[in-house]
Amino acid sequence: DAGITQSPRYKITETGRQVTLMCHQTWSHSYMFWYRQDLGHGLRLIYYSAAADITDKGEVPDGYVVSRSKTENFPLTLESATRSQTSVYFCASGHGTYEQYFGPGTRLTVT
Amino acid sequence: DAKTTQPTSMDCAEGRAANLPCNHSTISGNEYVYWYRQIHSQGPQYIIHGLKNNETNEMASLIITEDRKSSTLILPHATLRDTAVYYCIVSGTTSGTYKYIFGTGTRLKVLA
Numbered sequence: 001d002a003g004i005t006q007s008p009r010y011k012i013t014e015t016g017r018q019v020t021l022m023c024h025q026t027w028s029h030s031y032m033f034w035y036r037q038d039l040g041h042g043l044r045l046i047y048y049s050a051a052a053d054i055t056d057k058g059e060v061p062d063g064y065v066v067s068r069s070k071t072e073n074f075p076l077t078l079e080s081a082t083r084s085q086t087s088v089y090f091c092a093s094g095h096g097t098y099e100q101y102f103g104p105g106t107r108l109t110v111t
Numbered sequence: 112d113a114k115t116t117q118p119t120s121m122d123c124a125e126g127r128a129a130n131l132p133c134n135h136s137t138i139s140g141n142e143y144v145y146w147y148r149q150i151h152s153q154g155p156q157y158i159i160h161g162l163k164n165n166e167t168n169e170m171a172s173l174i175i176t177e178d179r180k181s182s183t184l185i186l187p188h189a190t191l192r193d194t195a196v197y198y199c200i201v202s203g204t205t206s207g208t209y210k211y212i213f214g215t216g217t218r219l220k221v222l223a
Contacts, residue, residue, distance in 0.1 A: 033211075042198060042213030043155065059212065090154050097202065097209055098143070102154025 003027075006091050006103040013081050014111055021076045021106050023091030029101070031094045032074035033058075034066065036087040037105075043090060049074055081110045115199045120218040123193075129186040131217050133199030136180040142203035144175060146184045148195040149216070155198065158184065189221045 004025040035043040045058030047066040065077045092100040116134040123129040147155040166173045172185040198216040
């Protein structure tokens with residue numbers, strides 16, 4: 001089915017480990033986005049991509065790395081996870097920046 | 112960056128119109144107003160967006176004041192399934208950088 005999927009849906013990792021969150025969309029949307037959502041906060045933009053091989057920082061990019069070699073995939077990597085990165089991570093995609101379609105989220109816990 | 116101010120929570124009777132206000136007094140000329148909602152812990156769902164004219168779609172209407180400093184999202188006949196957190200976002204491109212900032216939103220509870 002067409003849509004946007006995220007994997008894993010739940011992840012527990014230890015401080016200092018590298019972890020990659022995957023995002024895949026089947027709509028051929030040019031734009032993709034990564035957000036994090038913490039208790040008491042709205043969503044905060046981490047990184048976004050306007051097309052394959054084009055990425056840019058959002059509001060809270062520190063500690064994260066992204067890549068986009070294919071239009072349909074936009075992985076987010078935490079190079080050395082910290083407890084402050086415990087959060088729910090949402091991926092989104094869209095033809096432009098106007099209307100974004102969000103995935104189901106990945107709940108990440110860093111111990 | 113334009114920021115938004117929304118009430119923390121609102122209640123609405125089922126079948127009545129829900130009017131959700133948003134203040135964005137620092138909005139600049141090229142910035143759009145967007146509305147999303149988030150039901151439980153699901154990913155946010157796009158509702159509507161506009162620049163300066165009022166907009167309507169199958170889900171809602173968006174009323175933007177003439178000075179663009181505030182807007183109202185209207186759900187014409189609220190149902191229990193409309194219970195959610197509603198986010199008002201002002202977004203545009205500043206110096207070539209895209210900004211899309213969610214606030215803490217309004218928690219709408221539709222009452223039976």
